[in-house]
Amino acid sequence: MRSLATALAVGLEVALILLLVGLSTGMIRENSRRMSGVGADIVLQPPNSSLVLAASTGAMSVKIADLVSGIEGVKDVAPVYLQFNTSGGMGLIWGIDQESFNRITQGFIYLKGEGFQGPDDVIIDDIYADGRGLGLGDQLKLMNHSFRVAGIVEHGKGSRVFIPLGTMQRLVGTPGQATMMMIKCHRQSDIAGVQDQLGRRLKSYPTFDMSSFAAHIEEANRDFGPLKYFTNTVVFIATLIGFFIIFLSMYTATTERTHEIGILKSLGAPQGYISLLFLKEALLLGGLGFLLGLGLTFGGRFFFRLLMPTLQHQLPPEWLLYTGALALFSAGLGALYPALRAARQDPIDALAYE
Amino acid sequence: MKTILESIELTKIFKTGKIEVAAVRDVSLKVREGEFIAIMGPSGCGKSTLLHLLGGLATPTSGRVLVDGEEVSSGKDAVRTDIRRRKIGFVFQRFNLLPTLSAQGNLEIAQEIHRNGSRDRQHVDEILNLLGLEKKTHHKPSELSGGEQQRLAIARAVINRPAILLADEPTGNLDTRNSMVVLKMIQELNRALSQTILMITHNPEAANIANRLIEMRDGRIVSQQQEGGWNAAEDRMPL
Numbered sequence: 031m032r033s034l035a036t037a038l039a040v041g042l043e044v045a046l047i048l049l050l051v052g053l054s055t056g057m058i059r060e061n062s063r064r065m066s067g068v069g070a071d072i073v074l075q076p077p078n079s080s081l082v083l084a085a086s087t088g089a090m091s092v093k094i095a096d097l098v099s100g101i102e103g104v105k106d107v108a109p110v111y112l113q114f115n116t117s118g119g120m121g122l123i124w125g126i127d128q129e130s131f132n133r134i135t136q137g138f139i140y141l142k143g144e145g146f147q148g149p150d151d152v153i154i155d156d157i158y159a160d161g162r163g164l165g166l167g168d169q170l171k172l173m174n175h176s177f178r179v180a181g182i183v184e185h186g187k188g189s190r191v192f193i194p195l196g197t198m199q200r201l202v203g204t205p206g207q208a209t210m211m212m213i214k215c216h217r218q219s220d221i222a223g224v225q226d227q228l229g230r231r232l233k234s235y236p237t238f239d240m241s242s243f244a245a246h247i248e249e250a251n252r253d254f255g256p257l258k259y260f261t262n263t264v265v266f267i268a269t270l271i272g273f274f275i276i277f278l279s280m281y282t283a284t285t286e287r288t289h290e291i292g293i294l295k296s297l298g299a300p301q302g303y304i305s306l307l308f309l310k311e312a313l314l315l316g317g318l319g320f321l322l323g324l325g326l327t328f329g330g331r332f333f334f335r336l337l338m339p340t341l342q343h344q345l346p347p348e349w350l351l352y353t354g355a356l357a358l359f360s361a362g363l364g365a366l367y368p369a370l371r372a373a374r375q376d377p378i379d380a381l382a383y384e
Numbered sequence: 385m386k387t388i389l390e391s392i393e394l395t396k397i398f399k400t401g402k403i404e405v406a407a408v409r410d411v412s413l414k415v416r417e418g419e420f421i422a423i424m425g426p427s428g429c430g431k432s433t434l435l436h437l438l439g440g441l442a443t444p445t446s447g448r449v450l451v452d453g454e455e456v457s458s459g460k461d462a463v464r465t466d467i468r469r470r471k472i473g474f475v476f477q478r479f480n481l482l483p484t485l486s487a488q489g490n491l492e493i494a495q496e497i498h499r500n501g502s503r504d505r506q507h508v509d510e511i512l513n514l515l516g517l518e519k520k521t522h523h524k525p526s527e528l529s530g531g532e533q534q535r536l537a538i539a540r541a542v543i544n545r546p547a548i549l550l551a552d553e554p555t556g557n558l559d560t561r562n563s564m565v566v567l568k569m570i571q572e573l574n575r576a577l578s579q580t581i582l583m584i585t586h587n588p589e590a591a592n593i594a595n596r597l598i599e600m601r602d603g604r605i606v607s608q609q610q611e612g613g614w615n616a617a618e619d620r621m622p623l
Contacts, residue, residue: 293480296441297540298469299497300462374461377441381480 036279037318040361043272044323044353049330050264051349054257056342061122062247067186069135070108070212070240071221074098077234079209089207092195094232095130098211101227103220106133109208110188111198115172123172124189125198134214135187142166143181146194152177153192155185161339173201269360272319276364280312284372291372292380301373308369309362316361320354387450388580389415389438389548394447394457396433396603407433409603410447415548418578420571422591425600431584432552434600438582439472439550440464452547469498473541473549477556479533481525487512487536488521491543498544511539515569531562538569542579549573551583555590567593 065073076090095107111125128145132138138145141156143166152170159182164170168179177193199205215221221239228237238246284291294304331343396408407430415421423431436442438449440456443464449457456467474480481490491508512518515535525533534554541549551570555563571593573579583594591597597609 290482293482294497295465296468296474296480297494297497298465300465303497378436
């Protein structure tokens with residue numbers, strides 16, 4: 031029973047890490063996919079902006095769109111204002127100029143309703159609508175402002191929630207500003223030339239070819255300081271918990287089995303043999319805990335999907351290996367002292383232990 | 385016959401705070417190959433401590449122990465363990481079997497330790513047959529009678545053919561009938577296989593089957609009887 035409880039505790043350590051990493055990876059990749067789904071060829075960002083879109087605070091004038099439109103090879107430009115929202119759920123809300131955005135994306139595929147009819151209208155995608163049980167005409171509170179659901183669209187184009195650009199600028203208090211320009215070129219062969227021109231005319235404004243933008247976003251998010259430190263801290267604490275659980279379990283086991291250790295010593299078992307017995311047992315518990323942790327992770331993922339369908343969970347394979355190694359490492363380290371203590375017992379004292 | 389076990393002026397003093405108790409005092413003893421020696425004496429006279437010293441389970445305060453020419457009284461645990469593994473088999477009053485393993489498992493683990501990992505299933509079966517435990521192969525110790533447990537403990541002690549078998553009151557926990565069975569088995573090991581045996585006992589009948597009887601008192605050997613009559617120990621305390 032104690033072994034099972036120990037393995038389960040190691041499993042919780044594993045599940046905690048995998049759920050956290052899976053959720054952050056899932057959200058990052060899902061955002062990247064949706065960015066790619068917009069259909070733009072180039073993304074232009076203001077100076078000092080970040081590829082971690084939720085944390086990017088830079089803004090630029092929407093008039094830059096006119097300048098960009100004049101560059102040879104540019105077909106359309108759509109200014110977008112991205113804002114991280116925490117009221118009524120976490121996520122990025124896109125403020126869009128519907129007309130230009132439709133030109134870039136070839137338009138939304140409406141499952142219900144239509145585009146913005148007024149400044150307080152919101153367009154949401156089907157996953158967001160299903161997850162929150164929203165229908166046409168329902169009120170949705172975002173950024174401390176009430177919106178009316180005007181349209182429900184097929185998911186995959188930028189965000190899950192869109193509001194008019196003007197409303198976004200008013201709510202954020204940055205009139206005439208955008209955080210990103212989505213640029214569509216006439217031909218694929220124009221992309222490099224347009225980027226070159228943008229680099230000359232808007233020197234400090236970073237541009238990204240959309241074909242590599244998703245990879246850039248993933249990399250930037252992975253290296254994003256706060257997220258990285260948070261993940262590392264959770265991994266460290268979870269590993270520490272695993273270590274202490276195994277330590278306590280093996281310490282108790284070696285104390286309970288003192289008499290058996292005495293028997294092994296009387297048979298001539300060397301210290302290495304006895305240490306290895308307990309280390310092997312701890313590693314077995316670590317391995318079993320890892321498998322239980324995988325089960326808990328997949329169970330947790332299923333549970334998350336039921337509760338919050340908009341949350342995406344994706345397990346990077348390297349993290350499976352990494353977490354497995356961590357579970358075994360914490361198990362081995364936790365068992366080290368109890369195993370050595372067991373091996374160094376005096377055989378007569380151990381044999382006399384009741 | 386060659387000397388298989390020798391103790392030279394062996395002394396063991398236990399300290400409890402400032403109080404010192406000499407459990408074994410200047411015991412010198414030679415055991416020849418194939419001998420069967422019984423050690424008797426009142427409780428607390430140092431019989432078990434002597435056995436632990438001879439078997440390398442404990443280190444002496446002074447003096448030496450040689451098993452088959454190798455010094456087992458060294459302070460190093462690894463050295464004592466190694467000699468114990470290769471040369472000595474123990475049988476205890478409390479059987480000391482591993483409770484989670486079957487009869488077969490208890491024998492196999494002794495083999496595994498002795499042979500650094502390898503096992504010989506055939507030899508295990510031979511020993512179990514020899515001791516009449518062939519039908520109890522898969523039984524756990526808790527499913528065996530006291531006599532069967534002690535037979536299994538003896539089987540475990542001799543499975544690696546040790547140079548010497550040290551038995552600490554092997555019949556102490558058994559009824560008369562089982563005691564006789566176990567003693568007969570020990571005697572048979574000595575007679576048929578020339579197994580050198582040193583056995584502690586309180587039971588005069590058990591002592592009678594040995595070739596030599598040593599009596600201890602207050603940590604010293606006070607008399608020895610070689611098949612035929614009592615001889616006073618050279619260095620002895622008055623009876």
